[in-house]
Amino acid sequence: MSRYGRQTTSLVLYFNFHFFLSLFCYLPLPTVFSQLSSNQKTAMINLSNNLNTPTRVVPWDVNKEPNPCLWTGVRCNPPTNSSVIQISLSGHFLSSSDFLPLVCRIQSLQILDVSGNHLTTIPPGFISDCGKLGGLKLLNFSMNNLEGRLPDFVGFSGLEALDFARNNLHGSIDSELDGLVGLRSLNLSFNQFTGSVPTRLGKFKVLEELELSMNTFDGPFPAELVGYHNLTLLDLSGNQLSGSVPDGIRELAKLEVLILSANKLSGGIPQSISNITSLWRFAANSNNFNGSIPDGIAEHLKNLDLSYNKLSGSIPSDLLSSWNLHTLDLSNNRLEGQIPPVLSPSLVRLRLGSNFLDGKIPSTANATNQTLTYLEMENNNLTGSIPPELGDCQNLALLNLAQNHLSGALPVELGSLSHLQVLKLQFNNLSGRIPIQITQLPKLSILNISWNSLKGSIPPSVSNMQNLTNMNLQGNKLNGSIPASIAFMDSLMELQLGENHLSGDIPRMPMSLQIALNLSSNLFQGPIPETLSRLSNLEILDLSNNKFSGKIPDFFTGMKTLTQLLLSNNELSGEIPDFGSWVMVNTSGNEGVTNRTKSTLPKSEKKKSYAVTIVLAVVAAVVAFGAVTTVALSLSRQNDRVNDERVQTGEELAVPEVLQGNLLTANGIHRSNIVFTRAMEVVSDRSNIVLKTRFSTYYKAIMPSGAIYFVKKLNLSDKIFQLGSHERFAKDLEVFGKLSNSNVMNPLAYVLTVDSAYLFYEFAPKGTLFDALHGISGDDMDWGSRYSIAVGVAQGLSFLHGCTPSPILLLDLSSRSILLKSLKEPLIGEAELLKVTDPSKSTGSLSTIAGSVGYIPPEYAYTMRVTMAGNIYSFGVILLELLTGKPAVSEGIELAKWVLSNSAQQDKRDHILDYSISRTSIAVRSQMLAVLKIALACVSVSPEARPRMKSVLRMLLNAR
Ligand SMILES: *[C@@H]1O[C@H](CO)[C@@H](O)[C@H](O)[C@H]1NC(C)=O
Ligand SMILES: *[C@@H]1O[C@H](CO)[C@@H](O)[C@H](O)[C@H]1NC(C)=O
Ligand SMILES: *[C@@H]1O[C@H](CO)[C@@H](O)[C@H](O)[C@H]1NC(C)=O
Ligand SMILES: *[C@@H]1O[C@H](CO)[C@@H](O)[C@H](O)[C@H]1NC(C)=O
Numbered sequence: 001m002s003r004y005g006r007q008t009t010s011l012v013l014y015f016n017f018h019f020f021l022s023l024f025c026y027l028p029l030p031t032v033f034s035q036l037s038s039n040q041k042t043a044m045i046n047l048s049n050n051l052n053t054p055t056r057v058v059p060w061d062v063n064k065e066p067n068p069c070l071w072t073g074v075r076c077n078p079p080t081n082s083s084v085i086q087i088s089l090s091g092h093f094l095s096s097s098d099f100l101p102l103v104c105r106i107q108s109l110q111i112l113d114v115s116g117n118h119l120t121t122i123p124p125g126f127i128s129d130c131g132k133l134g135g136l137k138l139l140n141f142s143m144n145n146l147e148g149r150l151p152d153f154v155g156f157s158g159l160e161a162l163d164f165a166r167n168n169l170h171g172s173i174d175s176e177l178d179g180l181v182g183l184r185s186l187n188l189s190f191n192q193f194t195g196s197v198p199t200r201l202g203k204f205k206v207l208e209e210l211e212l213s214m215n216t217f218d219g220p221f222p223a224e225l226v227g228y229h230n231l232t233l234l235d236l237s238g239n240q241l242s243g244s245v246p247d248g249i250r251e252l253a254k255l256e257v258l259i260l261s262a263n264k265l266s267g268g269i270p271q272s273i274s275n276i277t278s279l280w281r282f283a284a285n286s287n288n289f290n291g292s293i294p295d296g297i298a299e300h301l302k303n304l305d306l307s308y309n310k311l312s313g314s315i316p317s318d319l320l321s322s323w324n325l326h327t328l329d330l331s332n333n334r335l336e337g338q339i340p341p342v343l344s345p346s347l348v349r350l351r352l353g354s355n356f357l358d359g360k361i362p363s364t365a366n367a368t369n370q371t372l373t374y375l376e377m378e379n380n381n382l383t384g385s386i387p388p389e390l391g392d393c394q395n396l397a398l399l400n401l402a403q404n405h406l407s408g409a410l411p412v413e414l415g416s417l418s419h420l421q422v423l424k425l426q427f428n429n430l431s432g433r434i435p436i437q438i439t440q441l442p443k444l445s446i447l448n449i450s451w452n453s454l455k456g457s458i459p460p461s462v463s464n465m466q467n468l469t470n471m472n473l474q475g476n477k478l479n480g481s482i483p484a485s486i487a488f489m490d491s492l493m494e495l496q497l498g499e500n501h502l503s504g505d506i507p508r509m510p511m512s513l514q515i516a517l518n519l520s521s522n523l524f525q526g527p528i529p530e531t532l533s534r535l536s537n538l539e540i541l542d543l544s545n546n547k548f549s550g551k552i553p554d555f556f557t558g559m560k561t562l563t564q565l566l567l568s569n570n571e572l573s574g575e576i577p578d579f580g581s582w583v584m585v586n587t588s589g590n591e592g593v594t595n596r597t598k599s600t601l602p603k604s605e606k607k608k609s610y611a612v613t614i615v616l617a618v619v620a621a622v623v624a625f626g627a628v629t630t631v632a633l634s635l636s637r638q639n640d641r642v643n644d645e646r647v648q649t650g651e652e653l654a655v656p657e658v659l660q661g662n663l664l665t666a667n668g669i670h671r672s673n674i675v676f677t678r679a680m681e682v683v684s685d686r687s688n689i690v691l692k693t694r695f696s697t698y699y700k701a702i703m704p705s706g707a708i709y710f711v712k713k714l715n716l717s718d719k720i721f722q723l724g725s726h727e728r729f730a731k732d733l734e735v736f737g738k739l740s741n742s743n744v745m746n747p748l749a750y751v752l753t754v755d756s757a758y759l760f761y762e763f764a765p766k767g768t769l770f771d772a773l774h775g776i777s778g779d780d781m782d783w784g785s786r787y788s789i790a791v792g793v794a795q796g797l798s799f800l801h802g803c804t805p806s807p808i809l810l811l812d813l814s815s816r817s818i819l820l821k822s823l824k825e826p827l828i829g830e831a832e833l834l835k836v837t838d839p840s841k842s843t844g845s846l847s848t849i850a851g852s853v854g855y856i857p858p859e860y861a862y863t864m865r866v867t868m869a870g871n872i873y874s875f876g877v878i879l880l881e882l883l884t885g886k887p888a889v890s891e892g893i894e895l896a897k898w899v900l901s902n903s904a905q906q907d908k909r910d911h912i913l914d915y916s917i918s919r920t921s922i923a924v925r926s927q928m929l930a931v932l933k934i935a936l937a938c939v940s941v942s943p944e945a946r947p948r949m950k951s952v953l954r955m956l957l958n959a960r
Contacts, residue, residue: 035082036068043105044068044084050099057092075111083108090140091116093775097123104129113140115163118692120145131155142166142187145692150176150188161185165211173198185209189235193217197236199224206230213259214238221265226251237261237283244268250275261305262286269306274299285309285329293330298322305329307351315340315357320350330355331376338362339377349374353400356381361401363387370394374942378424379403386425388413398942400424402448410449412437419443422944426450426472434478436461444468445945450496451475458502463488469947472496474518482507493951497522498542509535514951516540520566528553528572535559537954542566544586552576552593561954655684656753664737665748673707674749674760683711683758691768696830700763708763709748713756733759739803743796745819745827764827766820769878773815774887781823783917783924786882788824790931791956796828797875798949801868809866813874814855814888815881854888854895859943869943872952876938883932885914896939903936930959 036044045068048060060071068084069076075086084106094117101123103112112130119141130136131154138161146167152175153159159180165187172195177183183202189211196219201207207228213235220243225234231252237259244267245260252258255276261283268291273282282297283305292313298304299322307329314337315330321342331353338359339352348371357380372393382404390399391413397420406428414423415437423441426448433456434449444465450472457480458473465471468489474496481504482497494515503523514537525547532541533555541559544566551574556565564584573592579585587593661676682688682701690710691698701711733750740746749760766772769789772781781789800808808831810817819827857873873896877888880895888895903909909932910918910925918925934955940946947955 035080036076036084037082040084040106040108041068043102044071044074046105047087047099047102050102051089051092051094057094058089073113077108085109085135086111086113088113089117090114093117094119097121097126101125101129104133107133108135109133110135111138111140112136113138115140115142115144117144120147120692122146122151127151127154134158137161139163150193152176153179156180158182163187164191166190168192170194172196175200177201178203181206183207184230187211188215189213191215195219197222197225197239197241201228208254209233211235212239216240218242221245221260223248228252230254232256232278235259236263239263241265245270247272249273252276253278255279257281258283260284260287264288266290268292269294269297269311271295271297273297276300280324292316293319293335298325298328301325302346303327306333307331309333311335314338315352320344320347339382343369343372345369345371347372351376352380353378354380358382360384361387361390361406363389372396373419374398376400377404382406385409386411386414386430390414391416393417394419396420397443398422398944401428403427405429407431409433410435410438410454414438415440417441421467421940421942422446424448424944425452428452430454432456434459434473439464441465442467445491446470448472449476453477455479457481458483458497460485462486465489467491470494470515473500475499478502481505484508486510493947505529506531511535511537513538514561514954515948516542518542519546521545524548525571526550530555533558537561537958539950540564540566543570544568545570547571549573552587656680656756659752661749661751662734663749664734665746667748669707670748673703673705674709675703676749676751678703679709679711679751679758679760680753683713701760708765710745710761710763712759712761714759741796741799743792743826743828744799744831745829762821762827764819764821766823768816769818769820769826769881770815770887772820772823773881773885783920783928785823786917787927787931787960789818789820789826790879790882791953792824792826793818793828793875793878794949794953794956796826797871798953800828800831801871801949807868809868810871810874811866812855813871813878815878818878857939857943858941867943868948869946872938872946872949873940873943875949875952876935876946879931879935879938883913883928883935885917899932900936900939900941903932927959931956934959 045062048058048062051058052060065071068074069081073088074084077083077085085108087103087106087109090113094114097119103109104126122141135158136156137158139159140163142163142165144167146164146169148169149171150164150169150173156179160182161184162180168191170192173193177186177198178200180202181204184206185208186201190213193215195217197212197217199222201210205228208230209232211233214237216239218240221241223246226246226248229251232254233256234252235257238261241263242265245265247270249270250272253276256278258279258281264287265284266288269284269289271294273279274294274296277300279300280302282301282303285305286308289306289309289311291311293306293311293316295316296318298319301322302324303326311333312335315335317340320328320340321344323344324346325344326346327349328347329351331351333355335355335357337357339357339362341362343350347369350372351374353376357377359382361377361382361384373395375393375396375398378400379402382401384406385408386401386406388411390396391411394417396417399420400422402424403426407430409432410430412435415435420441421443423444423446430449430452431454434454436459439459439461445467447465447468447470451474454476455478458478460483462471462483463485466489469491471492471494475498478500479502482502484507487508487510489510490512492510492512495509495513496516496518498518498520500522506519506524506529508531509517511534513535517535517538520542521544523546527550528543528548530553536559538559539561541562541564545568548570549572552567552572554577556562557577557579562583566586567590568586569589572587572590575594575596576585576587578596658676658680663671663674665671679701683699688699688701689697690700697713699711699713701709703709733747737747745761747759747761751758800810810828810831817829819829821827855874855877857870859870877896880899881888884895884899886895899912902912909929912932913925913928918928934952937947938952
């Protein structure tokens with residue numbers, strides 16, 4: 001373009017402006033400006049034609065733009081543009097690899113990026129032809145569905161960077177990369193490679209970056225790697241490495257980032273790490289490292305994570321004061337002794353929780369620390385009082401000192417922490433009164449000072465904390481009455497005041513209460529106050545162990561969201577009102593209470609159906625690990641792809657033989673529709689594939705009755721599947737088949753064959769939410785659809801989170817893992833994979849593969865643990881996608897971060913919304929703004945500040 005521009009400038013010198021305009025506007029764009037050789041131009045046009053049959057997938061059109069150098073994703077060599085040097089075809093839904101050998105005809109090619117497509121194979125012609133291109137520097141195949149082994153790279157003498165991350169490649173790696181003499185960067189992470197860590201990575205050992213995380217490499221830490229002296233980045237996390245880390249690692253003198261998290265490494269943390277002066281990030285969490293932490297290890301480090309190991313001994317005296325240290329996580333070890341007194345002035349996050357630390361919290365530590373934002377020392381044996389100097393840490397957002405032996409009063413100085421959002425001091429021996437200063441914390445959202453020895457009354461000024469969502473004062477010695485001002489705490493969702501000496505009148509409670517109101521084990525008496533009937537969102541009400549008297553009021557039956565009503569051990573009398581069967585009512589220990597004679601059954605049936613959508617009660621006992629959906633094919637483009645696949649593979653696989661097939665669903669319609677043998681015919685034909693995810697392949701199966709189902713093949717080669725025995729697998733699935741929720745994909749049936757397992761689901765004809773919102777041929781989704789989807793996903797997720805005794809957590813929740821039955825009915829996919837995973841992988845390694853970029857909560861970077869709060873963050877991102885119409889990551893910027901930084905001012909929030917939707921009406925706009933508020937709470941940086949899923953659902957329903 002600049003060449004064209006320069007020429008026109010000179011033209012202007014000679015001709016008048018009008019003439020220039022007519023020249024610019026009316027002459028067809030002259031091809032003379034393209035200086036590409038005709039060879040290259042032909043090659044590019046061939047490539048464009050190949051890519052664009054039968055539909056236009058790539059926006060390259062020689063009729064519209066004759067100069068291929070100006071096509072999207074194409075770069076030619078500056079300044080003359082005489083040859084093509086870069087082709088980027090990232091994210092174009094390409095599934096056929098036929099075009100690849102054509103690329104190799106561009107002799108001048110330096111960079112080829114085909115990341116983020118649906119490619120399954122690399123044709124041999126590509127390797128042999130492109131191998132001859134001496135100038136080819138970078139090959140990017142990341143985020144496809146490549147299967148099979150790593151290709152044998154012959155030639156490629158100029159290759160510097162090779163990226164195969166996030167595919168389904170397997171097998172071990174031996175000599176495949178031997179020929180790559182100039183390789184500087186290799187990324188094979190998120191595949192299913194096995195065997196020992198590859199160490200033949202280019203003859204001249206010039207490698208700088210090696211990323212092998214999330215595979216199944218095993219064996220010891222490879223000593224040969226130490227010979228790659230140029231390494232700056234080494235990431236081996238999420239594998240099965242065992243044994244100790246050799247001291248020779250110090251020879252990697254240029255190392256900047258070393259990540260060994262989530263393996264089975266043991267022995268000591270090598271002292272020699274401290275000799276690597278360039279190293280700024282070191283993560284060795286979730287291993288079996290033992291012994292004590294070596295001295296001087298953090299001298300140069302900015303981020304150090306040694307959490308979830310078996311480290312013992314005391315914290316080295318200089319560790320916390322290391323000058324550059326920003327984040328330090330030593331939680332969940334066996335560390336003992338005192339906390340060293342001096343903290344680095346750079347520290348942002350310090351986690352020392354769940355160790356055996358004792359002594360006092362050092363006070364000198366905190367005096368001048370202005371950067372410290374997260375301080376966690378919970379679950380240790382700390383004694384003494386809370387140092388008032390903590391009040392000087394002006395940036396503190398999270399302070400967790402719970403479960404220690406701290407005593408003395410709550411220091412008034414904490415009241416000056418104007419950024420504090422979470423204060424957790426429960427389970428200590430704190431005494432004295434609740435200082436008024438604490439109630440002035442403007443940003444506090446969680447206050448937990450339960451199970452201490454606090455006395456006096458609750459200060460009326462608590463109502464100043466307008467952002468407080470959870471207040472837990474349970475288990476203290478508080479007396480007097482509850483201040484009337486509590487009615488004005490408009491954000492309060494949970495109020496726990498049980499086990500105190502409170503008495504007097506119960507004031508009006510804020511209508512925002514949802515999670516629980518607990519007044520149990522106090523000295524309240526008299527009738528149950530009428531004002532409680534206003535709490536139309538409340539789920540748990542506990543009034544037990546008081547002296548309430550009179551009748552059990554009838555208004556309780558009108559509180560539609562109530563699931564637990566605890567009235568035991570009072571002085572109540574009369575009949576128990578007629579509650580729906582979903583309400584757990586305990587009236588024991590009330591002498592005067594009698595059972596109602598069962599005469600009003602029909603009425604209770606009616607109520608049940610009214611409330612059944614609200615009450616999400618489940619029986620199953622499961623811990624879930626979903627799958628990482630890497631790339632999903634667009635269902636709407638299924639026909640094109642079907643053709644591609646058939647041409648490409650040209651094979652018909654043998655029909656698998658059914659070893660065992662069982663129906664899980666009780667639904668008679670499905671039971672008569674599903675025919676196992678038909679399903680096996682379907683899966684033997686690759687053209688029936690409609691969707692591929694990291695752990696499974698979805699086929700569209702049309703049954704003889706005409707009914708359509710998804711048949712999902714589990715990728716059993718993947719390490720997380722543990723098909724121990726067929727019986728166990730079947731039993732596990734049967735348990736899961738009983739979980740039913742209309743917004744979660746529940747297995748209806750399964751089939752086992754010799755080498756695979758197939759699950760049957762309802763068909764979701766609209767594809768993934770991602771494609772519907774952001775896909776090329778996506779349907780237009782109005783606000784009604786988007787809102788329904790938000791509520792549906794929230795319903796499914798609160799169902800999964802509410803499962804007892806352990807919640808079902810999703811490893812990867814994104815718009816790609818949500819399928820659409822219709823544009824209003826979402827289904828959360830892959831939640832059931834839990835039962836076929838190996839539980840031994842559950843705590844450490846598996847969690848490190850959590851999520852898709854853009855949906856991963858910030859704390860996962862430090863904690864490497866999948867949590868409910870993490871799921872809520874991901875859900876918040878999905879809400880933001882629905883509100884803004886933008887994908888979770890665009891142009892390298894995460895949507896959540898963009899929205900957070902643009903939403904500080906209320907008046908700016910309008911600009912965040914998808915204008916094509918928000919302009920439709922004032923009502924839509926105000927609903928969108930209300931949902932935006934909920935989304936913002938979900939993506940709070942601090943996990944503690946995020947609401948629980950039940951509350952999110954309630955808030956969404958209220959936003960209507
Ligand atoms: C070369 O191509 C680039 C786009 O790839 C364009 O911006 C630039 O103006 C072209 N330069 C010349 C001299 O044509
Ligand atoms: C390959 O592409 C992905 C996604 O487009 C990108 O994140 C990654 O950085 C690229 N890899 C290299 C080595 O450039
Ligand atoms: C407060 O602490 C209690 C006791 O450990 C715990 O059960 C509760 O979940 C905590 N609440 C919040 C909001 O942190
Ligand atoms: C009321 O009925 C329940 C179950 O039918 C029984 O367990 C309970 O003891 C009864 N209570 C009274 C006061 O009769």
